[in-house]
Amino acid sequence: MDSSLDAIFSALSDPTRRAILGRLARGKATVAELADPFELSQPAISKHLKVLEQAGLIRSGREATSRPRELQPDALKKISDWIGDYRRFWDQSFDRLDVYLSKEQGYEDDKSGD
Template identity: 50%
Template sequence: MLNKGMSDETVNLGFAALADPVRRAIIARLSRGPATVNEIAEPFEISLQAVSKHIQVLEHAGLVTRTREAQRRPVHLNPDALEALTAWIDGYRLLHEQRFRRLDALLAPDATPAPRKEPS
């Protein structure tokens, strides 16, 4: 693994959780601020229990947390977990960008090829 800060399990859980469009929509909603399960469920045409299960998957992956405020139990986005997944992706993106730059340099019209050794 390129990024030593995250375990394979953490990366797998995070990306598996984000693979579902409902969970991505929940993350998008929570990026605007905390919300209750009822508030999160409003735009979806699925049961409240289904939304709650999606939130549990996101919680298990560490992407969201729940707190208690009197009678409310708002769900909060965990930006650190999203940042860690982004950093994991960026590590690979940077690696491949460097490789493409080297390839571009080799293929540039003004690049001088290295002299070839003729077999004896």
Template identity: 70%
Template structure:
């Protein structure tokens, strides 16, 4: 799991790949459709897609002559599960901050 998280976070470290994932969250798309909003050649987009696919974030399916890419939500669930541990930490931190503000009346500098 840890190694897969490393690959996922590495893949998502690039803004173009994050934009591709965001686009695929709305449905499957071909390489041409994914390349359209970027000022990048299709081979460059294909390299980004390969990184995302190797990380398990997207999959390619065959549909007649095209090969649309689609999002693999199970990989995103892995990230959400990992982040859940930290959500508890932040919740406790905010609760302590709320208690401190209430105790001081918010007048501390």
């Protein structure tokens, strides 16, 4: 597995970081805005933000005197692409199961019609 995927999945393993990403999906936010819904200090939130930044999930901007954070869609696309490979596997498996069950259902219908 790509080491950047390891960093992304590691960052996503924490519920606080996932909640922060959920908030940033609605738009840019400062550290104070991100800390508001949590019972965590701003330094604790800053540590979570650092992990998310290192994983490439967010970036820090600069607007006047604040440094709002925002989502980085490229990292999320990387996860989506990785999961997509497995989605195709499961779709194909379910398609094969559907064909098998249809044949079995036809076989059972033939037996009961005798």
